[in-house]
Amino acid sequence: xxxxxxxxxxxxxxxxxxxxxxxxxxxxxxxxxxxxxxxxxxxxxxxxxxxxxxxxxxxxxxxxxxxxxxxxxxxxxxxxxxxxxxxxxxxxxxxxxxxxxxxxxxxxxxxxxxxxxxxxxxxxxxxxxxxxxxxxxxxxxxxxxxxxxxxxxxxxxxxxxxxxxxxxxxxxxxxxxxxxxxxxxxxxxxxxxxxxxxxxxxxxxxxxxxxxxxxxxxxxxxxxxxxxxxxxxxxxxxxxxxxxxxxxxxxxxxxxxxxxxxxxxxxxxxxxxxxxxxxxxxxxxxxxxxxxxxxxxxxxxxxxxxxxxxxxxxxxxxxxxxxxxxxxxxxxxxxxxxxxxxxx
Ligand SMILES: NC(=O)c1ccc[n+]([C@@H]2O[C@H](COP(=O)([O-])OP(=O)(O)OC[C@H]3O[C@@H](n4cnc5c(N)ncnc54)[C@H](OP(=O)(O)O)[C@@H]3O)[C@@H](O)[C@H]2O)c1
Numbered sequence: 001x002x003x004x005x006x007x008x009x010x011x012x013x014x015x016x017x018x019x020x021x022x023x024x025x026x027x028x029x030x031x032x033x034x035x036x037x038x039x040x041x042x043x044x045x046x047x048x049x050x051x052x053x054x055x056x057x058x059x060x061x062x063x064x065x066x067x068x069x070x071x072x073x074x075x076x077x078x079x080x081x082x083x084x085x086x087x088x089x090x091x092x093x094x095x096x097x098x099x100x101x102x103x104x105x106x107x108x109x110x111x112x113x114x115x116x117x118x119x120x121x122x123x124x125x126x127x128x129x130x131x132x133x134x135x136x137x138x139x140x141x142x143x144x145x146x147x148x149x150x151x152x153x154x155x156x157x158x159x160x161x162x163x164x165x166x167x168x169x170x171x172x173x174x175x176x177x178x179x180x181x182x183x184x185x186x187x188x189x190x191x192x193x194x195x196x197x198x199x200x201x202x203x204x205x206x207x208x209x210x211x212x213x214x215x216x217x218x219x220x221x222x223x224x225x226x227x228x229x230x231x232x233x234x235x236x237x238x239x240x241x242x243x244x245x246x247x248x249x250x251x252x253x254x255x256x257x258x259x260x261x262x263x264x265x266x267x268x269x270x271x272x273x274x275x276x277x278x279x280x281x282x283x284x285x286x287x288x289x290x291x292x293x294x295x296x297x298x299x300x301x302x303x304x305x306x307x308x309x310x311x312x313x314x315x316x317x318x319x320x321x322x323x324x325x326x327x328x329x330x331x332x333x334x335x336x337x338x339x340x341x342x343x344x
Contacts, residue, residue, distance in 0.1 A: 107330070138266075146251065
């Protein structure tokens, strides 16, 4: 059984990673099609040792494609995902366009695989925000054991979370600092080189940012609507890998030692936690890896049943492309999708 898979946004940071991960994990494909905007028509991207010529999304016929991994931004997804879904192709979308729609499952396979069942209502499945995905991989097994009551999270998010332009801006500005060229922020609101910016996505009425709101809403949708979450999301001058300092309050007692043992056995988690120089994970080691790394596990005596964690993961992989491919694998493993008949 093999599937025709389209990757929409194939020239982007996440799209390229999707192509790499489909190949690495041996996802059963009969054909892979690379799609992007008309600007990229005819450019080439790699799929294993093959080269794919990029086609334009807006002229592509999805009627015999089984799965579309969509990573072309929110407005493109808003317009195209319903049209693609209506043609019988299942869309796994990376943007925030559909995450909060009651008829669209929002899935992290290690967290809420059972929620995928309702996907046929729209033929769209949403991939969460990168910061939420990695946090919930670590929180789910702890919640199962001791019920999390409240989460206080501060993020340290890499510039690749803002796409190719974000990475280019950090590179260009860093160079400009050394050669004393003028620096003009474009993608980010302030200089990102040798700086940190406490602002990701737009501001909401209550003074929080949309990125912070996403962490709250998505945690409630995927893990438990009763959990209280407060987030501060910060952009840092790191190319790949988001880090998070997380403070948790549980309903039941749980020690750091128990948490370490639970996380060491949990799917998708890798505990790197030695209280010594270098005995913790940083983004540099996590880039290119699939796991969510958990370090600095320690009790917080200032609240009842409190724990602190440091969570790091590759935002382009678990935060986006890997999670999307795992959702496709989940569809196949549960027998929820079969290859469509194709004209000879
Ligand atoms: N980066 C992350 O950590 C992360 C995590 C979770 C979710 N996401 C989401 O994933 C999506 C892509 O992010 P990214 O980091 O890969 O961005 P990116 O590097 O800027 O790439 C954007 C991709 O979208 C394509 N695109 C733009 N406009 C299009 C249009 N009108 N029609 C078809 N294709 C179009 C671009 O094609 P051209 O090259 O032709 O312009 C490119 O392939 C976004 O929705 C983002 O929010 C990203």
